Amino acid sequence: MVRRFWAAADDVLLVTTPDAVSVMDSYATIKCLATREQRPPLQLLVNQAEGPHVVEDVHRRIDMSCQRFLGFGVGICGGVPPDAGLRAGGGWLAAGEAPTGSAAAAVARLAAALLAEHATRTPRRAVPPPHSPEPRAGQENAQPQQTY
Numbered sequence: 001m002v003r004r005f006w007a008a009a010d011d012v013l014l015v016t017t018p019d020a021v022s023v024m025d026s027y028a029t030i031k032c033l034a035t036r037e038q039r040p041p042l043q044l045l046v047n048q049a050e051g052p053h054v055v056e057d058v059h060r061r062i063d064m065s066c067q068r069f070l071g072f073g074v075g076i077c078g079g080v081p082p083d084a085g086l087r088a089g090g091g092w093l094a095a096g097e098a099p100t101g102s103a104a105a106a107v108a109r110l111a112a113a114l115l116a117e118h119a120t121r122t123p124r125r126a127v128p129p130p131h132s133p134e135p136r137a138g139q140e141n142a143q144p145q146q147t148y
Contacts, residue, residue, distance in 0.1 A: 002033065003033060006033045006034075006040070009040045010040060010041075010118075010121070011040055011041045011042075011043065011118075012040050012041070012042045012043070013043050013044075013045055013077055013114075014026055014029065014030065014042060014043070014044050014045070014074070015045045015046075015047055016044065016045070016046055016047070016058060016062070017046065017047050017048045017049075017058075018046065018048060018049060018050070018054050018057070018058050019048075023058060023061055023062060026044070026062055027062055027065050027066070030042065030062070030066060030070070030074070031069070031070060034070060034072070039072065041075065042074045042075065043074065043075040043076060043077040044058070044059050044062060044063075044074050044075065044076050044077060045077045045078060045079070045080065045110065046058045046059070046078075046079040046080070047079070047080045048080070048081075048082050049079030049080065049081060049082075050081065050082065051081075052079070054079065055076065055078065055079035056076075059074070059076045062074055063076075077110060077113075077114070078106070078109075078110050078113075079106070080103050080106045080107060080110070081102045081103060081106060082102075082103070083101040083102050083103035083104070
């Protein structure tokens with residue numbers, strides 16, 4: 001399913017945190033999903049970033065790895081700062097839990113910038129049809145399972 005969304009995307013916004021494991025997981029995700037045929041523009045969003053220097057550092061690490069080992073770079077969308085109000089509320093949706101907090105303001109700015117950027121663009125391609133695998137031996141008469 002993730003591969004299908006990746007392939008259909010006009011752009012990919014990959015969200016990570018400054019945590020070393022999160023950075024490695026983000027690079028691994030890019031490495032597994034990005035192929036020459038299916039490489040939509042990729043931007044990085046750094047959540048829980050203590051400041052612009054943290055956003056730049058996380059972006060630099062992932063971008064350098066992608067350029068060195070995969071032959072392409074990643075863009076940077078920005079960062080969302082930590083918000084004590086969200087931590088106290090269990091970390092749920094910024095606008096719902098802390099509508100005046102720093103995280104909610106950052107998400108609102110990023111959303112507005114992304115919407116403005118995409119307002120004038122034409123989609124690159126249509127969503128590919130879902131793939132229907134051939135039935136395995138002995139399953140010719142099996143009923144298809146619904147997926148949600």
